[in-house]
Amino acid sequence: MRVIILDTANQVAQYAADLLLETVRKKSRPVLGLATGSTPISTYQQVINAVQAGQASFKNTTTFNLDEYIGIDDTHPQSYRHFMKHYLFNHIDIDLANTHLPMAASLDETRLVENAQDYENAIQEAGGIDLQLLGIGENGHIGFNEPTSSLRSRTRIKSLSESTIEANKRFFADGEYQPHLALTMGIETILESKHILLLATGHKKAAAVKAMVEGPLTAMCPASALQQHAKACLVLDQDAAAQL
Numbered sequence: 001m002r003v004i005i006l007d008t009a010n011q012v013a014q015y016a017a018d019l020l021l022e023t024v025r026k027k028s029r030p031v032l033g034l035a036t037g038s039t040p041i042s043t044y045q046q047v048i049n050a051v052q053a054g055q056a057s058f059k060n061t062t063t064f065n066l067d068e069y070i071g072i073d074d075t076h077p078q079s080y081r082h083f084m085k086h087y088l089f090n091h092i093d094i095d096l097a098n099t100h101l102p103m104a105a106s107l108d109e110t111r112l113v114e115n116a117q118d119y120e121n122a123i124q125e126a127g128g129i130d131l132q133l134l135g136i137g138e139n140g141h142i143g144f145n146e147p148t149s150s151l152r153s154r155t156r157i158k159s160l161s162e163s164t165i166e167a168n169k170r171f172f173a174d175g176e177y178q179p180h181l182a183l184t185m186g187i188e189t190i191l192e193s194k195h196i197l198l199l200a201t202g203h204k205k206a207a208a209v210k211a212m213v214e215g216p217l218t219a220m221c222p223a224s225a226l227q228q229h230a231k232a233c234l235v236l237d238q239d240a241a242a243q244l
């Protein structure tokens, strides 16, 4: 694991954007793994600025997001498809047909299991993920792989932990339905990416970062699985790195 500690969250975003843009420029058919949450929003803004300034093009880029909520369709403002359009896709020259998120609107389990397998197949058919961007949950989750997730897991249905539901409550209006289930890439799916870039900013992430970097490899901290990856890079600000 390579750990890079920068002074500010803004520097973390700039570093991440530069790496995403470098991958897009270097490959003829780049495949990016993307993440939601508040952390990558400023990274996406830097990417948008570069594309709009003509410094990079996403015309040939394919993307796969980590996860999607089950039971809300992709026009719902809290769906991750909506998030990605709002914070990135609508502002760059990517072909929306090349952007993928797990299909999770249905509540039918058989259908969801099929969709999960289709997602795995689509990643393989695209040639695998060149660079996977990750955030980290306060409980050490990556994607929606909550503590106790199998380290060998693949894309599947996952129930969200109470603490994740609580942490993500801020995105939902009072009384609005908040999903308790998600379709998420598994830990093994994530580990198959050629490069991994995890971003963490702010003191709320400090304990999870310590467990990921200095703790044992354990399903209780899914992000600790990155210790097993030869090309995982963590980019932290001073607050997130405070307990290292």
Ligand code: GLP
Residues within 6 Å of the ligand: 035, 036, 037, 038, 039, 040, 066, 067, 134, 135, 136, 137, 138, 142, 143, 144, 164, 168
């Ligand atoms: C969500 C997402 C994760 C994300 C995490 C942290 O639950 N499924 O992919 O990394 O929360 O989010 P934030 O960056 O808002 O702290």
